[in-house]
Amino acid sequence: MRLNESGKTSSVTRGTIRAVAEELFAENGIHGVTTRALAEKAGVNMAAVNYHFGNKDNLTMAVFRDVARRSVQRRLDNLARIEAEAEARGVSPSLKDTVEAFVDAYVNEDTPRTGVLLAHLVLQHRVRPTEWTRAIVQEELDDFALSYMEALRRAAPHLAENVLHWRYHFMVGAVMMSLSDQTSDGRMRRLSGGLCDPENRVEFKAQMVSFLVDSFGQPETAEIRMAHADP
Amino acid sequence: MRLNESGKTSSVTRGTIRAVAEELFAENGIHGVTTRALAEKAGVNMAAVNYHFGNKDNLTMAVFRDVARRSVQRRLDNLARIEAEAEARGVSPSLKDTVEAFVDAYVNEDTPRTGVLLAHLVLQHRVRPTEWTRAIVQEELDDFALSYMEALRRAAPHLAENVLHWRYHFMVGAVMMSLSDQTSDGRMRRLSGGLCDPENRVEFKAQMVSFLVDSFGQPETAEIRMAHADP
DNA sequence: AAAATATTCAAACATACGTTTCAATCATGC
DNA sequence: GCATGATTGAAACGTATGTTTGAATATTTT
Structure with missing residues (x-):
C-alpha cells in the first residue's frame, strides 16, 4: 500500500x-x-x-463521518460569520441570522449533496440504529448541537431551557424530513400540486427560516410550564 | 382455511x-x-x-396499513369533535385545537403504539421507499393530509396557500422525528441532560402544540413572498 | 365415521449479500 | 533489472434471510 x-x-x-x-x-x-x-x-x-x-461498513462510516463533519464545519463557519458581523455593529446575532446559519448548511449551492446525505444518515439512525450510526451522531453531531443551542439561547433569551431543547429537536426534525422528501416520492410537491418543492433551495430556506423565527420568537406560555411540571 | x-x-x-x-x-x-x-x-x-x-411483505403491509388507518381515524374523529364543539359555541375551531387534533393521534394513551409505528413507516418510506410503503402513504395518508390542510386553512386563514403546505410538512417532520427518537438512542434526553423526554406524552403534546401554534399563528412576511416568486 | 379440507411442522431450498482466497499484475526501492 | 511489496482480478465461500415442500395432524363437512 x-x-x-x-x-x-x-x-x-x-x-x-x-x-x-x-x-x-x-x-x-x-x-x-x-x-x-x-x-x-x-x-x-x-x-x-x-x-x-x-469492509463495507468502514467505507460507509468514512463517507458519512465526512458528511457530518462538513455540515458541522459549515454551520460553525456561519455562526462565526454572523457573530463577527453582529459584533461589528455592536449587537448580538439576530434570531433570524442564527436559524439561517443552521438551515443554510443543508440547502446552499456549494455543498449540494450534504443535506440529503445527512438526512439519510440521521433517518437511518432513527429507523435502525447501528454501532456506527450511533458513533457518528454522538461524536460528530452532538457537540455541535449543544453549542448551537447556546447560540440559540442568546438569540432567543426569552425561551426557557427545556423549551429551547424541544424546539431545537423540532427544528432538526422539520429540516431532515423535508430534505428526505427529495429522495423518496416528492410528497410535498405531489400534495401541493406543484406549488411547493423542497428542491427549490431558495424557497426551502426562506420558508424554513420564517417558520422557525415565528416559533422561536414567541415566549413560552403558562400552559407549557404547567405541562412540564405536571409529569 | x-x-x-x-x-x-x-x-x-x-x-x-x-x-x-x-x-x-x-x-x-x-x-x-x-x-x-x-x-x-x-x-x-x-x-x-x-x-x-x-409472504412477509404482505404481513408487514397489513400491519402498517392498519396503523395508518387507525391514526387517520383518530385524527378525523378529533377534527369532527372540535368542529362540533366550536359550532355549539357559534365559532370555528381554534388553531390550537386544530393542531392538537393532529398531534393527539400520536401521543394519546389510548393507542400507545400508533405514533411510534407510524413514524417507522414514514421514515422507512423516506429512507428506502418501496412499492408497499408508497401504496400505504398515498392510499391511506394523502387524502387525510389534504383534508387536514383544509381545517388548518380555516384555522389560520392569514397564511398563503404555499406557506400552509410548507408548514404542514414541517409539522409532520417535527412530529415524526420526535417520535422516532424514542426508538433510537434518546437523543433529546441525552442532549438535554434528562430535562426533556419525548416519552413524556403530556409534555410532548404541549410543547409540540405551542411550537406549532406559535409558527402557524404568524402571518407570512414579505420576504417569503419574494422567495417564492423569485426563481 | 369417513372424507375433505385446513393447518402445523421440520426440513430443505433459493438467493442476495458481504467477504475471502490466491494467483496475476503493477509499481517501487535497491 | 530484479526483488519486494502493493494492487487488481475472477472465482469461490459463508451466511442470514425469505420461501417452498410434503408429510403429519387437526378441523370441518357430509
Whole structure:
C-alpha cells in the first residue's frame, strides 16, 4: 500500500470508490447500495472495496463521518460569520441570522449533496440504529448541537431551557424530513400540486427560516410550564 | 382455511402473528424483524407466516396499513369533535385545537403504539421507499393530509396557500422525528441532560402544540413572498 | 365415521449479500 | 533489472434471510 506525505494510504481506486459511494448513497440511501453495484459503477473490482477500506461498513462510516463533519464545519463557519458581523455593529446575532446559519448548511449551492446525505444518515439512525450510526451522531453531531443551542439561547433569551431543547429537536426534525422528501416520492410537491418543492433551495430556506423565527420568537406560555411540571 | 361471518379468513394463529408482528415492528423497526424471530416469539412455525399472509411483505403491509388507518381515524374523529364543539359555541375551531387534533393521534394513551409505528413507516418510506410503503402513504395518508390542510386553512386563514403546505410538512417532520427518537438512542434526553423526554406524552403534546401554534399563528412576511416568486 | 379440507411442522431450498482466497499484475526501492 | 511489496482480478465461500415442500395432524363437512 502506498503512503502519502501525511502517512495515510493513497490510491486513485480508493478515491474513486469513496466518491462513487457518496454519489450512490445520496441517490439510493444507505441500504440501497451493494458492494457489487458500487464496484461496477466505480469500474473497480469488488475486492478493492475490502482491500482499501477493510469492509463495507468502514467505507460507509468514512463517507458519512465526512458528511457530518462538513455540515458541522459549515454551520460553525456561519455562526462565526454572523457573530463577527453582529459584533461589528455592536449587537448580538439576530434570531433570524442564527436559524439561517443552521438551515443554510443543508440547502446552499456549494455543498449540494450534504443535506440529503445527512438526512439519510440521521433517518437511518432513527429507523435502525447501528454501532456506527450511533458513533457518528454522538461524536460528530452532538457537540455541535449543544453549542448551537447556546447560540440559540442568546438569540432567543426569552425561551426557557427545556423549551429551547424541544424546539431545537423540532427544528432538526422539520429540516431532515423535508430534505428526505427529495429522495423518496416528492410528497410535498405531489400534495401541493406543484406549488411547493423542497428542491427549490431558495424557497426551502426562506420558508424554513420564517417558520422557525415565528416559533422561536414567541415566549413560552403558562400552559407549557404547567405541562412540564405536571409529569 | 376457515372463513368467518364477513368472509375473511380467521385463525388464532393469524391473529397472533399479526399482534406479535406489530409489537416487534414497534420495538425493532421494519427491518429489525426476521420471520424466524417473529415465529419464535409468536410460538408458531415459520411457514405459518407465509401460509396465512402469503409472504412477509404482505404481513408487514397489513400491519402498517392498519396503523395508518387507525391514526387517520383518530385524527378525523378529533377534527369532527372540535368542529362540533366550536359550532355549539357559534365559532370555528381554534388553531390550537386544530393542531392538537393532529398531534393527539400520536401521543394519546389510548393507542400507545400508533405514533411510534407510524413514524417507522414514514421514515422507512423516506429512507428506502418501496412499492408497499408508497401504496400505504398515498392510499391511506394523502387524502387525510389534504383534508387536514383544509381545517388548518380555516384555522389560520392569514397564511398563503404555499406557506400552509410548507408548514404542514414541517409539522409532520417535527412530529415524526420526535417520535422516532424514542426508538433510537434518546437523543433529546441525552442532549438535554434528562430535562426533556419525548416519552413524556403530556409534555410532548404541549410543547409540540405551542411550537406549532406559535409558527402557524404568524402571518407570512414579505420576504417569503419574494422567495417564492423569485426563481 | 369417513372424507375433505385446513393447518402445523421440520426440513430443505433459493438467493442476495458481504467477504475471502490466491494467483496475476503493477509499481517501487535497491 | 530484479526483488519486494502493493494492487487488481475472477472465482469461490459463508451466511442470514425469505420461501417452498410434503408429510403429519387437526378441523370441518357430509
